[in-house]
Amino acid sequence: MPKKYHIDVKPNPLGFDRVSKFRLVREDVCINCGKCIKVCIYEVHKKREDDPRKMADPIHLECRNCFRCIQECPRGALVKCITDEFKNLGDSYWKPEMILSIWQQAEDGKVPVSGAGYRGPFTGPGFDSMWTDMSEIVRPTRDGIHGREYISTSVDIGRKLSHLVFDNEKKLQSQIPKTVDLPVPIIFDLTLYDTNEKSKIFIAKAAEKLNTLLILKADDINEELQKYANNVMPLISQSTIEENPALIKNSKVVEIEYSDELKNNFQEISSAIKKLSNAVLSIRIPASPEVENSVSELSKAGAECIHIVADYYGMERGESNPRFIKDVLAAVHQKLIENSIRDEITIIASGGIAMAEHVPKAIISGADVTAVDIPLLLALGYKLNQNPEIPIIPPNSMPALEEKGAQRIVNLIGAWHSQLLEVLGAMGMREVRRLRGDIGRAIFFENIDAETFGEIFKKK
Ligand code: SF4
Ligand code: SF4
Structure with missing residues (x-):
């Protein structure tokens, strides 16, 4: 049996006052x-x-x-x-309870305990319209995080072959493409928000400890951050490939900004990067209408990995009637299945991933890997701002964190990992990879609503 992936959590108080409910x-x-x-x-x-x-x-x-x-x-x-402080925390998506829960998990690395029971509604917008299958929870001793059976949360990033080719002597002819293994389907993304230098270093250290990846803009990767090159995924554009040969060479995965020309010159861009390094190439594309068509074209052109980025509420960007990330992922997943290419490509999803349960929900919707941003900053004591231009502001006393910063991120992901194991155990699943796109593992409120009331309220 492979060694269990273990996250070493340690109590780690924030060091400055936080809000109490x-x-x-x-x-x-x-x-x-x-x-x-x-x-x-x-x-x-x-x-x-x-x-x-x-x-x-x-x-x-x-x-x-x-x-x-x-x-x-x-x-x-x-x-x-x-308290009034609690009532004024967060906003309609990043609810005060979520923020307190993130703080607590960063503090102790444990699965949150709500104590007084859940008294809220059982459905809502976004991920709250999904209920996950917990049919095996009646046999909790069989598995779960304390059980003897091994549940794998590892995933890989990169292109996979649809089939293998052997010659007449049964020797493998296919060239197996490089993939990057991650022990947990969570990477970090610090490209969207203005974060200070210390936060980047704390999060890079945490990525190293957790053996996952941190996406950073190439311009932000200074000498100090280059020490974490093995766990840093630089974000570049087509025009900056030549400016960053060392970064590309030292990275396991490189991310490139999507542009419309990329669909036509993908091979050229991919070759320019492969000349410098054998890094896996991920294409970062905003969640927008028709994104499924662009993903499909890029996949057919040979893309290895595509990162779909929604806004911080998990919505498509700049649309009057935007879709939520789970619906975008479902459309992308379906399109790739129709093109018989789904198993060959990795899909990363980001935007609106605010709680541990959002990770399996994004995976059920069609993602292979999730990228987390704001929860990392909240764990470090950042506060949500009511200004959409600057949605998050750093704490005044970041120096108080010093060595504790990285451990708080490790704690948060430790708690999320434990909850992912609990969800998989409650579903009777042994591997998170098998959850990808398995919509039979969830009930969607929209479907139940349509089934129950669709005929009654149907437009005549
Ligand atoms: S007994 Fe329960 S409600 Fe009372 S202080 Fe302790 S945790 Fe809070
Ligand atoms: S339990 Fe006793 S000590 Fe505690 S608040 Fe009530 S009266 Fe006071």
């Missing part, structure tokens, strides 16, 4: 009996150090909202209320 108030009727200390396993309640006869203020950030202390307090002295 609830404020726990101890009212004057408290009789300092200490029962809340005994019932709270998260040590939110403590006695005062200067006067152990009295209760100290609750440590809000440690509270997991299980409500047990509130229920068990003999005097009804504990009250919870939602």
